[in-house]
Amino acid sequence: MSRTSSIRAGQARAGWLFVSPTLVVLGLFLAVPVLMALWVSFTDWNGRGSPFASGVGFVGADNYRELVGEQGGLTRADFMTSLRNNFYYVLLVVPLQTALALFLALVLNQKMLKAVGFFRTAFYFPSVVSSVAISLVFLFLFTGGGVVNTMLGWVGLDGPTWFNDSRGLLHLLGDGLGLWSISDPPSGLVDGGVLGLTWWQWLSGPSVALSVIIFLVVWTTTGTFMLMFLAALQDLPVEVEEAAMIDGAGRWGVFRNVTLPHLRPTMLLVTTLGLIGTWQVFDQVYVMTQGGPGKTTLTPAFLSYFYAFENQKWGVAAAMAFVLFLIIFAMASFQRWLFRDKDQPSARRARDFFARQQGSHSGTEAV
Amino acid sequence: MSAKPMVRNRTAALLFAGYAVLVVFSFIYLFPFVVQVTTSFKTNSDAVAHPLSPIADPFTLDAFRRLFDTDFSLWFLNSVVVTLLVTAGRVLLDSLAGYALARIRFRGRGAVFTAILAVMAVPGVILLIPKFLVLNYLGIYDTYPALVLPLLVDAAGVFIMKQFFETIPESVEEAARIDGASTFRIFWSVVLPMSRPAVITITILSFQGSWNELPHYIVASQSPELFTLTKGVATLTSGQLGSGQQYPITMAAALLMTIPVALVFFVFQKYLVRGGTAGAVKG
Numbered sequence: 130m131s132r133t134s135s136i137r138a139g140q141a142r143a144g145w146l147f148v149s150p151t152l153v154v155l156g157l158f159l160a161v162p163v164l165m166a167l168w169v170s171f172t173d174w175n176g177r178g179s180p181f182a183s184g185v186g187f188v189g190a191d192n193y194r195e196l197v198g199e200q201g202g203l204t205r206a207d208f209m210t211s212l213r214n215n216f217y218y219v220l221l222v223v224p225l226q227t228a229l230a231l232f233l234a235l236v237l238n239q240k241m242l243k244a245v246g247f248f249r250t251a252f253y254f255p256s257v258v259s260s261v262a263i264s265l266v267f268l269f270l271f272t273g274g275g276v277v278n279t280m281l282g283w284v285g286l287d288g289p290t291w292f293n294d295s296r297g298l299l300h301l302l303g304d305g306l307g308l309w310s311i312s313d314p315p316s317g318l319v320d321g322g323v324l325g326l327t328w329w330q331w332l333s334g335p336s337v338a339l340s341v342i343i344f345l346v347v348w349t350t351t352g353t354f355m356l357m358f359l360a361a362l363q364d365l366p367v368e369v370e371e372a373a374m375i376d377g378a379g380r381w382g383v384f385r386n387v388t389l390p391h392l393r394p395t396m397l398l399v400t401t402l403g404l405i406g407t408w409q410v411f412d413q414v415y416v417m418t419q420g421g422p423g424k425t426t427l428t429p430a431f432l433s434y435f436y437a438f439e440n441q442k443w444g445v446a447a448a449m450a451f452v453l454f455l456i457i458f459a460m461a462s463f464q465r466w467l468f469r470d471k472d473q474p475s476a477r478r479a480r481d482f483f484a485r486q487q488g489s490h491s492g493t494e495a496v
Numbered sequence: 497m498s499a500k501p502m503v504r505n506r507t508a509a510l511l512f513a514g515y516a517v518l519v520v521f522s523f524i525y526l527f528p529f530v531v532q533v534t535t536s537f538k539t540n541s542d543a544v545a546h547p548l549s550p551i552a553d554p555f556t557l558d559a560f561r562r563l564f565d566t567d568f569s570l571w572f573l574n575s576v577v578v579t580l581l582v583t584a585g586r587v588l589l590d591s592l593a594g595y596a597l598a599r600i601r602f603r604g605r606g607a608v609f610t611a612i613l614a615v616m617a618v619p620g621v622i623l624l625i626p627k628f629l630v631l632n633y634l635g636i637y638d639t640y641p642a643l644v645l646p647l648l649v650d651a652a653g654v655f656i657m658k659q660f661f662e663t664i665p666e667s668v669e670e671a672a673r674i675d676g677a678s679t680f681r682i683f684w685s686v687v688l689p690m691s692r693p694a695v696i697t698i699t700i701l702s703f704q705g706s707w708n709e710l711p712h713y714i715v716a717s718q719s720p721e722l723f724t725l726t727k728g729v730a731t732l733t734s735g736q737l738g739s740g741q742q743y744p745i746t747m748a749a750a751l752l753m754t755i756p757v758a759l760v761f762f763v764f765q766k767y768l769v770r771g772g773t774a775g776a777v778k779g
Binding site: 137139140141143144145147148150151152154155157158159160161162163165166169179180233236237239241242247248250251252254255257258259260261262263265266267268269270272274275276279280348352405408409411412415416417430433434437438443446447450451453454457 | 510511514515517518521522524595600603604608612619621624628630651654678680704710714715725726747749750753757761762
C-alpha cells in the first residue's frame with residue numbers, strides 16, 4: 130500500500146517536472162504576453178518604459194473605438210482597408226488552394242500513373258522553403274519586364290507593372306464589361322460608404338499587386354494540403370470504389386457519392402487551416418510590398434506590426450491584434466458550423482489526423 | 497468486339513491527360529527555382545534584359561561575391577546558431593512533456609493537456625506585439641536569448657510526441673520499472689531510443705520552422721549583429737544594396753538560404769511528409 134502511494138507520489142513529481150519547462154516557456158512567452166497586450170490595448174502606452182508605469186494612461190475602449198468608430202479617422206480607414214484586402218485575399222486563396230490541392234491529389238492517386246513520387250515532391254517542395262526566399266524570387270518573376278510579362282508577351286498580352294498596380298480586379302472587371310469607368314467611378318458608389326471607406330473602395334476586389342501575393346501563397350500552400358488529401362484518399366479502400374463501379378455508378382458517380390463524402394473530414398481540416406493561415410498573412414507583405422501600392426496589400430497583421438513598431442501607437446496596434454483574433458475565431462467557428470451536420474465523426478477525425486499520421490509510423494518502425 | 501479498343505483508347509487518353517496535368521504543374525512548381533538558380537549566376541544587366549534565358553551570359557560569381565560584402569555570413573551564422581539551439585531545445589522539451597502527458601499519471605495532467613491544445617489554437621501572428629512586450633519587460637529584448645527562448649517549445653511538437661508515445665506498448669516500461677529504473681531513466685534509455693521516427697520528425701520540423709521563421713526575429717531584436725538570414729535577406733530589398741534592384745544578388749541570397757532546407761528535405765522527405773501537416777498551421 131505504502132509502496133504504491135510512494136510510486137504515485139514519485140510519478141506525480143516526475144510528471145510535473147517533465148512538463149514544467151514546457152509550461153514555463155508557453156506561459157512566459159504566450160499566456161503572459163497575451164494578457165500584457167490585452168492591458169496595453171486599453172492604454173495609450175507609447176513603447177517607452179514599462180506599460181505598467183504610473184505615467185501610462187488607461188483609456189478604456191478608446192483604442193477599439195478608434196478602429197471601428199466615427200472618430201477613428203485615418204486609423205479606421207487604414208484598418209478597414211486592411212480588412213477589405215485580407216477579406217478578398219481569403220476569399221480567393223482558400224477556395225483556390227483547396228480545389229487545386231484536391232485536384233492534384235486526385236490525379237496523383239490514379240493507380241495507372243508512374244513516377245508519382247517525383248511529382249509529389251515537386252508540388253510539395255515550395256511548402257518547405259522560406260517565405261522570404263520565395264518572396265524574393267517572385268519579386269523578380271513579376272517585375273515590369275520580368276519573366277511573367279515576357280511569357281505573357283508571347284501570347285500577345287501586355288502585362289501590368291504588378292507591384293506598382295493598385296487597381297482592383299473588380300474595378301477592372303466592371304470597367305472591362307462597361308459597367309463603370311475606373312477613371313470616373315459612378316458617383317452613387319463614391320459618395321456613400323460605411324466604416325470610413327466608400328462603397329467604391331469596398332468593392333475594389335484585390336488589387337493587381339495583391340493578386341501576385343495570392344498567386345504566390347496558393348503556389349506555396351497547395352503542396353501541404355495536397356498531401357493531406359492524398360493521405361485520406363489512400364485510406365479509401367480500392368474495393369469500395371470498385372464495388373460502386375460494379376453497382377453501375379460511373380466515374381463521376383463514384384467521385385460524388387463515395388470519394389467526396391470520404392474526404393469530408395480532410396476538407397474540414399484543410400479549409401480550417403486555410404482560413405486560420407490566410408487571415409495571418411504577414412511575411413510576404415513585409416518582404417514584398419510593405420502594404421503598398423496605395424495600401425492595397427495592407428493586412429491587419431502587417432498594419433498592427435506597423436502601428437506598433439513604426440508609429441509607436443501600441444494601444445491601437447494591440448487592439449488590432451485582438452480584433453484580428455476575434456475575426457479568426459469567428460471565421461473558424463462559422464466554418465465548423467457549416468460543416469456541422471451529420472457528424473461528430475468528421476470533427477473527431479480531423480482532430481485525430483495527427484494521431485493517424487504518427488500511428489502509421491509506429492507500425493513500421495518502432496517495433 | 498469494338499468495345500475493347502474504345503476502352504483502351506479512353507484509358508490511353510486519360511493517361512495522357514493525367515501526365516499532361518502533372519507535367520504542366522511540375523513546370524509551374526519548379527520553374528521559379530530554375531530562374532532563381534540561373535539568375536544568381538548572371539550579371540544584373542543580363543538578368544534584366546534576358547530574365548528567361550536559362551544560360552547566364554556571361555557566367556559570373558559576382559553576385560555571390562557582392563553578397564558576401566554584406567553581412568550575409570553573419571546572418572547565416574546567427575541562423576545556424578539559433579536553429580541548432582531551438583531544435584535541440586524542442587526535441588528535448590517536447591518529448592519530455594509529450595511523455596509525461598502520454599504515460600505518467602499525475603493530478604492535473606488533463607488540465608495541462610487542455611492548456612497546450614488551447615495554446616495551439618492561438619494564431620501566431622497576433623502574438624507579435626505581446627512577445628515584444630514581454631521580452632522588453634524581462635529586459636532581454638534585442639539579445640540572443642530573445643531570439644531563442646520563446647521558440648524553445650512548440651505545442652504542436654508536444655502533441656506529436658504524445659501521440660507517438662501512446663503507441664509504444666506499456667509492457668516495455670513495466671519491465672524497466674520492475675528493475676527499479678527511475679521515470680527519467682525509463683524515458684531516456686528505454687522509450688526515447690524507440691522513438692526515432694518521431695524524434696526525427698520533430699527535429700526536421702523544428703529545423704525548418706526556426707530556419708524559415710521571420711516575424712519572431714523581427715519583433716525580438718533590432719541590432720544588425722542579431723539579424724538572422726530571413727531578417728537580413730529581407731533588408732536586401734529595401735535599399736541595402738544601394739540604388740536599384742540587384743536581382744542576381746537577391747536570387748543568390750534566396751538560393752543560399754534555400755539549400756540547407758532543400759538538403760534536409762530530400763534526405764528526410766518521408767518524415768517531413770508525415771509530420772508536415774503539423775507545421776502547416778502557418779500559411
